[in-house]
Amino acid sequence: MEKLFRREVIEAIGHGVIFSDAEQLITYANGSFCELTGYDRSEIVGRNCRFLQGPDTDPETRVRIRKALAAGQPFEGEILNYRKDGKPFWNSLSITPQRSKFGRLIGFVGITRDITERKVQRQRNIQLEEQFRMIFENIGAGVVVHAPDGRTERVNPEARRLLALSSSAEATAENIRNLGYLREDGEPMPIEELPARRVAATRRPVRRMTVGLKPADIPSIRWLNCNAFPIFGFGGEITAIVVTFTDITHQRHYKVEAQRGRERFELASRATNSLVFDMNLITGEFWGNENFLAVFGSEPPSRLTLVESFEFVIEEDREEYSAALMGAIERREERVAREFRYLRPSGGVGVAQTEFMIHYDAAGEPFRIVGSTRDLTELRRKEERLAASEERLRIVAELSSDMLWELDPRTDLLWRAGDGVERLGLDPSLAPYSGGIWHDFIIPEDRQRVVASFCDALEGTVDRWQEEYRIERADGSALLVEDRAAIIRASDGRASRVVGAVRDITESRRLEDYIRENQSLEALGKLTGGVAHDFNNMLMIIMGNTEMLLEEEPRADVRELLELIQNAARNGAELTSRLLSFARQQPLAPQCLDIRNRITQAAKLIRHALAENITLELDIADTPLNAEVDPSQFDNALVNLAVNARDAMPDGGKVSLEARATSVEAGRLDGILDPGEYVVISLADTGTGMEPEVASRVFEPFFTTKPIGDGTGLGLSMVFGFAKQSGGHVFIDSTPGEGTRIDIYLPQSRQSVPASEGTEPAETALPASDRAxxxxxxxxxxxxxxxxxxxxxxxxxxxxxxxxxxxxxxxxxxxxxxxxxxxxxxxxxxxxxxxxxxxxxxxxxxxxxxxxxxxxxxxxxxxxxxxxxxxxxxxxxxxxxxxxxxxxxxx
Known part of the structure; x- marks a missing residue:
């Protein structure tokens, strides 16, 4: 009965109980043991307890158990066993040897308790302690733990660094108190106001308290953001006070600078003409300076969303403007600038530009826009006027033959419009970009005069300057230009800008010389025509009376005198004829001639007029060269040119006679020849040539370079008159030592040449008068x-x-x-x-x-x-x- 009672008691025990014999084989296991291990009793009895051990069971614990059992000694310890399903569990094991009354070992009694949860909790506590230590030692904030009485119990490394405590110094309450604390306003902080003291006094936490400190070995004040809170025991008593703090010296500096910047921003926004604004995209708060009223005609609202701000843009621009800004936000752009049109308070449409600075939070979402808006209406109008002016200038530069330029006298920078340099024939690779470089293009003979004149104008008070000078072209030839400029002066009278134009006047000056020469010859022609009429009447009387006297068959000596008078009168008549030809008052009998044939026929006369040591070369075009001229006057002109060429070559030489067709374009020889098709007859010699001042006068009547008695000076005058009266002109080009070339321009005729052209008419007998x-x-x-x-x-x-x-x-x-x-x-x-x-x-x-x-x-x-x-x-x-x-x- 007692044995049964014992078994029931053992079954009721909450711990696992097993019995084994002296060989350590299990003879009994209660229900708690079976439940703990997951095995049935039948699976346990007869087995050694070691069957519960597994791969992670501590080997040393196994050895200790084995040794204790072998010695018949008791064992107390913890061991990791495994359940039937393979799950491990911690077992608190107590083994007691059983002996007979004679002291012989008869078995063992083992009591097991499942301590897995306690073991896990203990391990968790160890881990938490380790984590706390790691956090405490490595946290980026200073941490100091005080006892309720103010003693310093624990100080982490960051706290030592911030408080300037050496690692070897003892962090006592005394040396921490002596760090020289400051209030936020910079005044000394009493010890009672320290965060730990305030917590101890009030039993309430202190949050975000700004404390300054000035340790001896820190050159500047260090500012800390402090938090302090109490730790209470189970009885409500304070068991510790924890103080944490971070270094906010830089943040405080930035805050001060931000405050100063905000003040400067507000001052600048008042001073500027721009509309400055600040928009909170989260709350809708809006701030704008007083220029908001000037731009949009209303006071700035206190609240304005981004979408509402688009209403200030005129409807035609609104969609594009909003799409551009929203697109910039989607792309996370920080700076955006956009122009837009808006309705001005004064009426009409204005143009403005807004520059946005978009602020994003850590998640990349926009939360604030700060920007400025400038009214560009007047600026755009000025730009449009400037663009129109520049376009006009560009067109003028393209259409004009002038080279337009502008010079800054202070920097000597030279601006040129268009391709003026190329039009003047200068080397583009040496294009002038300064006044000094442009001076290098002026030929040396003119340079000093022009530069001195320009400098005198700049240093003086005049507002206009003009000079004519020659420049050297890329091909080495000289070009005559006219340079005209307007001098723009500053308020102090100094030249600030010079705007001018360089014009090629080489051809126009040549034409002016021709026109001046023509006018002179015209005047001489009119005078000649008036004199010739009376002179011919006098010659008529002389010749007539001489002729009648000769008909009366006078004595031989008288006849000789009369013949001398008659010859002199004929010479006078010939002279008058030439004068009238020069004056273009000699009636012509023009015919349509092929100049090629006429020159070929006149070649005999020309060769006869030349000396034997002068050769004649003809270069006649293959195509017809028709012109309406008086044949005899044309022949006379060629002979006169040949005679002049002969006289220019006393030692012999060569005369080249050329005939060709050419075109005169409009504007090329205005005032001299009409535009159209011309026949050009050129006679060139290799004679002595003439200086320019002599060549300019060769067509004047009675002008000659020959000795007295060797010429009348009317040969070239007659040629000039014939060409002009035939609708053409004569040009001369002569170089001393090289020779002279004379070109006769005659209008080309569209008529056909008569078949009889060039044949001599047959002589016919004249009938009697029959008393008519x-x-x-x-x-x-x-x-x-x-x-x-x-x-x-x-x-x-x-x-x-x-x-x-x-x-x-x-x-x-x-x-x-x-x-x-x-x-x-x-x-x-x-x-x-x-x-x-x-x-x-x-x-x-x-x-x-x-x-x-x-x-x-x-x-x-x-x-x-x-x-x-x-x-x-x-x-x-x-x-x-x-x-x-x-x-x-x-x-």
Whole structure:
């Protein structure tokens, strides 16, 4: 009964109980042991307890158990066993040996208790302690643990560093108190205000308290952010006070600087013309300076969202503006600048630019925008005006032949517009970028004068400057330019800018010289034409009377004198003819000629005019060169050029005669030749050449470089007059020691050349006068008597009228008059040309012959050249008059 009671008691025990024999084989296990191990009793009995051990069971513990059991000794200890499902558990094991009454070992009793949870908790506590130690030692904040009475119990390394305590110094309350603490305002802090003292006094935590300290070995004040809190025991008593603190010296410095910056920002926002604003994207708070009113016409709101701010942009720009800003935020851009248009308070649309600084939090979300807005309306208007002005300047520079420039006298920087340098023919690689470099392009002979003139203008008070000078082109040739500038001066009178233009005047100056020469020759021509008329009338009297005296067969000595007079008069007539040719008052008989053929025919005359030691070379174009000219005058012009070339080559040389076609473009020779197609006849020699001042006068009548008696100085004058009267011009190019070249320009004709051109007309016998009746008008009585005698001698009936009116009356009453012979210059209301016109209209069959000492009336020359009237220039001989009358009457 007792044994049964014992078993029931053992089964009721909450700990595991096992019995074993002396061989350590289990003979009994209670239910708690089976539950603890997970085995059935049948699986336990008969086995050694070692079957519960596993791979992580401590080997030393195994040895100790084995030794104790072998010696029959008890064992107390902890061992790691394994349940049937393989899970480990910690077992608090107590083994007691059982002996008989005789002391013999008969078995063991083992009591086991599951201490796994306690073991795990203990391990967790160790880990927590280790973690606390690691945190305490390595935390970035200083930590000091005080006892309730103020003693310092624990100080971590960061606290030692911040408090400037050496690692070997004892962190006592006394030496910590002596660190020289300061309040936030910089005043000394009493010991009672220290965070730990305040916690001890109030039993409440202290948070975010700013404390300054000034240890002896720290050059500046160190500012700490302190927190202190009490630790209470189970009875509510304070068991410890923990103080934590971090170094906020830099943050405090930044805060002070930020405060100062904020103050400066507010001052700057008041001083600037920009609208400065600060927008909180989270709360919607908004701040703007007083310029908000000036830009948008209203006071800045206290709250404004980002979307609401887009309403200030005009509707046409709003979508693009908002998309650009939101896109920048999505891309996490910090700085953004955008222009937009808005409605101005004063009316109209303005232009503004906002510069945003976007602030993002740690998660990358925007929370604040600070920016400024500038009104650009006036600036954009100025830029548009400037752009339009620059565009006009660019177009002017492109269309103008000038090189536009601007110089800063203070820096000597030179600005040039367009491709002016290339147009002037300068080397682009040496393009001037300073006034000094531009001076290098001026040829040395002009440089000192131009630079001195420019410097004098800058240093003086004038506002305009102008000079003409020569520059050297890339090909080495010289170019004559006109440089004109406006000098812009500052308030102190000093030159601040110089704006000017360089123009190539080489060609225009050459044209001016030509025009000036033409005007001079025109004046000489008019004078010559006026003199020639009276001179020819006098020659007419001399020649006529000489001729009549010679007809009376005087003595030989008298005949000789009369012939001398007659030859001198003929020479005078030839001289007058040349003068009239120069003056373009010599009536021409133009024909359409192929200049090639005419030069070939005239080559014999030209070779005859040249010396034997001068060679003649012809270079004639293959294509027709048609021009309307007077053949005899053309031949005379070529001969005159050849004679001048011969005289320029006393030791022999070469004459080159060339004919070609060319075009004159509009603007090339304005005032000299009309644009169009021309035939150019060029005669060049290898003679002595001429200086420019001599070459400029060779076309003047009576100008000659030959000795007295060797020339009249009218040869080239005649050539000039012939070319001008034929609608062309003459150019000369001469270089001393190299020779002279003269170019005759004649308008090219579109007419075809007559088949008979170049053939000599056959001579025909002239019919007798048959007593033809000739009505004659002449102002000069001596000439009238001479002509009247010639007419009568030749068998004509001479009828004299005193003026045009009398002549018309006589024609009305005398139908037998066959021919009207009249002087152009008549007394009365009608001149000879008017008379001839009126008579031809009334009497279409009437023959008309006009005469004069010069054909200085353009209408007269036109009618003669168009063959409306027959023409006989004074002075004429008896034979010339007879032949002319016979030819007219034969028609």
């Amino acid at each position: 009746r000739v009505l004659m008008l002449e102002n000069d009585e001596h000439i009238r008597r001479y002509v009247e005698r010639i007419l009568e001698t030749e068998g004509y009936v001479a009828i004299v009228a005193k003026d045009a009116k009398a002549a018309l009356d006589r024609l009305e009453h005398d139908p037998g008059i066959t021919l009207l012979f009249t002087e152009v210059s008549l007394a009365g209301d009608m001149n000879g040309l008017d008379l001839a016109q009126a008579a031809r209209e009334r009497f279409p069959a009437l023959k008309v012959l006009v005469t004069s000492g010069s054909a200085n009336e353009p209408m007269l020359r036109e009618k003669i050249e168009q063959r409306e009237f027959a023409w006989l220039p004074k002075p004429f001989s008896r034979r010339e008059l007879g032949e002319c009358l016979a030819e007219i009457l034969q028609e």
